[in-house]
Amino acid sequence: MQERIELLSPAGDLERLKIACLYGADAIYIGGQNYSLRANALNFSLDDIKEAVLFAHNLNKRVYVTVNIVFHDKDLAGVKEYLKNLDSIGVDAIIVSDVVIMDLWRKMKLKMELHVSTQASALNYEVVNFYKELGATRVVLAREATKDDIIRIKKETGLELECFVHGAMCTSISGRCVLSNYATNRDSNRGGCAQVCRFVFDALNTDKVFSMTPKDLNMVSDIAEMIKIGVNSFKVEGRMRSVYYIATVIDVYRHLIDMVVNNKLDIAYTNYYLSILNRCANRDSTSQFFNGLPGRNEQYFLGRDEVSNKDFLGIVLDYDKENKIVTLEQRNYFKVGDVVEFFGPKHEVFEFVIPADIRNKDDEIIEVANHPRMIVKFKIDRELEQFDMMRIKVFDISQFL
Amino acid sequence: MISKILIYVSAIENIDDYRKAGVSAFLFGLDGYCVGYNTYSLDTIKKVNVSNKYILLNRVIDCKDIDKLKNVLTQLDGIKGIVFEDIGVYEVVKKMNLGLELILFQNHFATNKDSVSFWLERVDSVFLSNEITYEELKKIVDSVSKKVCVHLYGYNQVMYSRRLLLTNWSLEFNIPYKDKNIIEDKGTHIKFRVMENEYGTVMYSENIFNGVKYLKDLDVLYYYVNTMLIDHEKIMKFLNGLNDSLSEGEDIGFLEKETIYKLKER
Numbered sequence: 001m002q003e004r005i006e007l008l009s010p011a012g013d014l015e016r017l018k019i020a021c022l023y024g025a026d027a028i029y030i031g032g033q034n035y036s037l038r039a040n041a042l043n044f045s046l047d048d049i050k051e052a053v054l055f056a057h058n059l060n061k062r063v064y065v066t067v068n069i070v071f072h073d074k075d076l077a078g079v080k081e082y083l084k085n086l087d088s089i090g091v092d093a094i095i096v097s098d099v100v101i102m103d104l105w106r107k108m109k110l111k112m113e114l115h116v117s118t119q120a121s122a123l124n125y126e127v128v129n130f131y132k133e134l135g136a137t138r139v140v141l142a143r144e145a146t147k148d149d150i151i152r153i154k155k156e157t158g159l160e161l162e163c164f165v166h167g168a169m170c171t172s173i174s175g176r177c178v179l180s181n182y183a184t185n186r187d188s189n190r191g192g193c194a195q196v197c198r199f200v201f202d203a204l205n206t207d208k209v210f211s212m213t214p215k216d217l218n219m220v221s222d223i224a225e226m227i228k229i230g231v232n233s234f235k236v237e238g239r240m241r242s243v244y245y246i247a248t249v250i251d252v253y254r255h256l257i258d259m260v261v262n263n264k265l266d267i268a269y270t271n272y273y274l275s276i277l278n279r280c281a282n283r284d285s286t287s288q289f290f291n292g293l294p295g296r297n298e299q300y301f302l303g304r305d306e307v308s309n310k311d312f313l314g315i316v317l318d319y320d321k322e323n324k325i326v327t328l329e330q331r332n333y334f335k336v337g338d339v340v341e342f343f344g345p346k347h348e349v350f351e352f353v354i355p356a357d358i359r360n361k362d363d364e365i366i367e368v369a370n371h372p373r374m375i376v377k378f379k380i381d382r383e384l385e386q387f388d389m390m391r392i393k394v395f396d397i398s399q400f401l
Numbered sequence: 402m403i404s405k406i407l408i409y410v411s412a413i414e415n416i417d418d419y420r421k422a423g424v425s426a427f428l429f430g431l432d433g434y435c436v437g438y439n440t441y442s443l444d445t446i447k448k449v450n451v452s453n454k455y456i457l458l459n460r461v462i463d464c465k466d467i468d469k470l471k472n473v474l475t476q477l478d479g480i481k482g483i484v485f486e487d488i489g490v491y492e493v494v495k496k497m498n499l500g501l502e503l504i505l506f507q508n509h510f511a512t513n514k515d516s517v518s519f520w521l522e523r524v525d526s527v528f529l530s531n532e533i534t535y536e537e538l539k540k541i542v543d544s545v546s547k548k549v550c551v552h553l554y555g556y557n558q559v560m561y562s563r564r565l566l567l568t569n570w571s572l573e574f575n576i577p578y579k580d581k582n583i584i585e586d587k588g589t590h591i592k593f594r595v596m597e598n599e600y601g602t603v604m605y606s607e608n609i610f611n612g613v614k615y616l617k618d619l620d621v622l623y624y625y626v627n628t629m630l631i632d633h634e635k636i637m638k639f640l641n642g643l644n645d646s647l648s649e650g651e652d653i654g655f656l657e658k659e660t661i662y663k664l665k666e667r
Contacts, residue, residue: 069662070509070510070512071512071513071515071516072512072513072533072537073512073513073514073515073537073540073541075513076513076515098510098513098516099516099519099520100513100515100516100519103515103519120488121461123461123462123463123464123487123489124462124463124464124466124467124487124489125464125467125489126467126488126489126490126492126493127487127488127489127492129492130488130489130491130492142461144461144463144563145463146463148464148465149463149464152464153464171560171562171564171566172560172561172562173461173561173562173563173601175509175510176461176508176509176560176561176562177559177560177561177562178508178509178532178559178560179559179560179593179604181532181559181655181660182557182559182591182593182606182607183586183589183591184589185658185660185661186660186661186662187532187660187661187662189509189510189512190660190662191662192660192661192662196586197560199586199587199588200587201584201585201586201587201593202584202585202586202587203570203582203583203584203585204582204583204584204585206574206576208570208574208576210570210582210584210595211570212562212564212566214564289563293563293564293565294564295565295568295569295572296568296569296570296572296573298564299564299566299569301570301573301574
C-alpha cells in the first residue's frame with residue numbers, strides 16, 4: 001500500500017487555515033485556546049475548531065489539534081471535557097507531549113488519532129516503539145534526527161513519521177529548555193517561551209558576545225530524499241506566521257512534493273523554489289541536522305539582519321468575471337506600471353504589469369496604492385479567485401534553467 | 402535527611418568526604434551518555450567502593466547510541482540503578498529484565514501527579530521538575546504511590562542543546578575553547594553557566610538552588626545534590642549543616658514563585 005505523504009501546515013487562525021488548505025496543505029495543525037504551546041497566539045475556540053474541521057473535511061484535508069503543553073496539576077481541570085469535544089467535532093488527531101494526555105486518550109477510547117509531539121524529543125526507535133505501544137499512530141521526530149536516525153526508526157517501528165521541513169528552530173532540544181522560566185518567569189513548556197535563545201549575551205572574560213540563534217530549517221534540497229526514506233508528513237513550522245508566508249511556503253512545498261512524486265523535480269526548480277522561500281522568510285536557512293551535526297555556519301553570531309519583507313502586495317477578495325475586474329486588499333505599496341506576479345492555488349504563477357487605470361473602493365482613479373489594507377480594483381484578463389495573492393516579481397524560472 | 406541524599410560525584414576523590422558526612426547514595430555520569438556533567442568510564446565507576454551506586458544517562462539518545470547501550474547494560478554488575486532521561490532506556494531495560502532500579506529524570510517534565518503516577522507504574526521512582534511550586538510539589542509527593550526524588554541543592558539545568566555552542570562560538574571569533582563559561586543577558590542581567598561536551602551543550606542556572614527549608618520533611622526516595630560547578634568546600638559545608646538559611650548565591654528557585662504562560666487572557 002502506498003504510504004501517506006502529507007504536507008502539514010500550521011495555522012494560527014481560521015483565515016490562515018483556509019489559506020493553507022487552498023494552497024495545497026493536506027493537513028493543518030492548530031492550537032486551541034488552552035493546552036497549546038503558542039499560548040499568546042490568537043488560537044482557535046471550540047466553535048472555530050468546528051468550522052475549521054468542516055472547511056478542511058469538505059476539501060478532504062485533515063485537522064490536528066495541539067494539546068502539547070507540559071501540564072501542571074491545575075492545568076488538567078477541564079481537559080477531559082476538552083478532549084471529548086475535540087473528538088465529537090471530528091478532529092483527526094491530537095498532538096501531545098505529556099503522558100497524562102496519552103493516558104487519558106487511551107482510557108477515554110477516543111476516535112481521533114494520537115500523534116506524539118516533537119516536544120517529546122523522540123530520537124531513537126525504542127522510544128518510538130514505546131509510544132506505538134501506547135497507541136500513537138504517528139510520532140513527530142525530534143528536530144535533531146539525522147537521515148540515518150529516520151531510516152532506522154522507520155525500519156524498526158513501521159510507524160508514521162512526521163518531520164519538520166521548514167521554519168524556525170529551537171536552539172535546544174524541544175522541551176529541554178526553561179531559559180524563559182529563569183529569565184522572564186514565563187513557562188516555556190506551557191507556551192510562554194520568550195525566545196531567550198534569540199538574546200545576545202555578554203560572555204565572561206572576553207569582549208566577544210555570545211549568541212546561539214540557529215538559522216531556519218529549509219529542506220527543499222532534501223525533500224526527495226526524505227520521501228525516499230519513508231517520512232510521511234512534512235511539517236512547516238509557524239502557527240504565528242502571516243497568510244503570505246503560509247501561502248508561499250505551502251505553495252512551494254506542494255509543488256516540490258508533487259514534482260518528486262511525479263519524478264519531475266530538477267535542479268532548476270529546486271533553486272527557483274529555494275530563492276522564493278529564502279526571500280519570503282528573510283532569514284538564512286539550512287538543512288540543520290538531517291545531514292549531520294550543525295556547526296558554526298548553521299547559526300547566527302551577531303544578530304540577524306532581518307529586514308521587513310515588502311513583497312506581498314495584495315490578496316484577492318473578488319474577481320468579476322463579466323468585466324474582468326479584480327478587487328484586492330492592499331498589503332504593501334504598489335503603483336501603476338509595477339511588474340508584479342500573481343500566484344494562487346488553482347493556477348501557476350504569472351507576470352502582470354499594473355495598468356494605468358487602478359481605482360480605490362470609491363471608484364476614484366489612483367496612481368499608487370499606499371494605504372495599508374486599502375481596497376484596489378483594476379482590470380486583468382486572467383481569471384483570479386478569492387485568496388489569490390499578488391507579489392513583487394523577483395524571480396523567474398527562466399533565470400534558473 | 403543526610404541518609405536520603407543522592408549525590409552527584411563530580412570528582413571521585415571527594416567520595417570519602419561525602420561518606421564521612423553521612424551520604425550513602427552516589428550518582429555517576431557514564432561516558433558517552435551524559436551532557437552537563439563530568440563523566441566516567443564504566444570500569445572507573447565499578448572500581449569505586451561504595452554500595453549504592455547509580456549511573457546517570459541524561460542524554461536524548463540517537464539510534465546508534467541506543468544500540469551501543471544494549472551492550473553496556475549487560476555489564477552493570479555492582480550498579481544499583483539507572484537514572485535516565487530518554488524513554489528509550491526504559492524500553493531497553495524492560496526487555497532485558499536486568500533487575501536494575503530505574504529512576505526517570507527528565508528535568509522539566511514531571512509536573513503533575515497523573516504523569517508521575519503513570520511513570521511510577523513502570524519505574525521505581527521519578528525526579529520531580531524543579532520548576533514547580535512547593536505547593537505543587539507537595540501535592541505530587543503526597544498523592545503518588547511510590548516515593549519520588551526531588552532536587553535539594555545545586556545549579557539547575559535550564560537548557561540542553563545538541564549543538565556545540567561553545568565550540569561554534571570559539572571558532573567564529575577565533576578565541577580559545579573553554580568547556581565552561583558564564584554568559585550574561587544585557588537586558589535582564591541574568592547569568593547562565595554553560596557546559597559543553599561532544600554530545601551537546603547544557604546551561605545551568607545563575608544561582609544554586611537550596612530547597613532545605615521547604616523540602617526537609619518530605620517523604621521522598623532521594624534528595625538530589627548536584628555538585629557540578631560548585632566548590633567542594635561549599636558542598637561539604639552544605640552537607641555538614643543542612644540548615645534552613647540561604648548562603649550568598651543561593652535561592653529557592655520556583656518553590657514560591659509560580660511561572661506564568663499566558664501574558665493576558667484574551
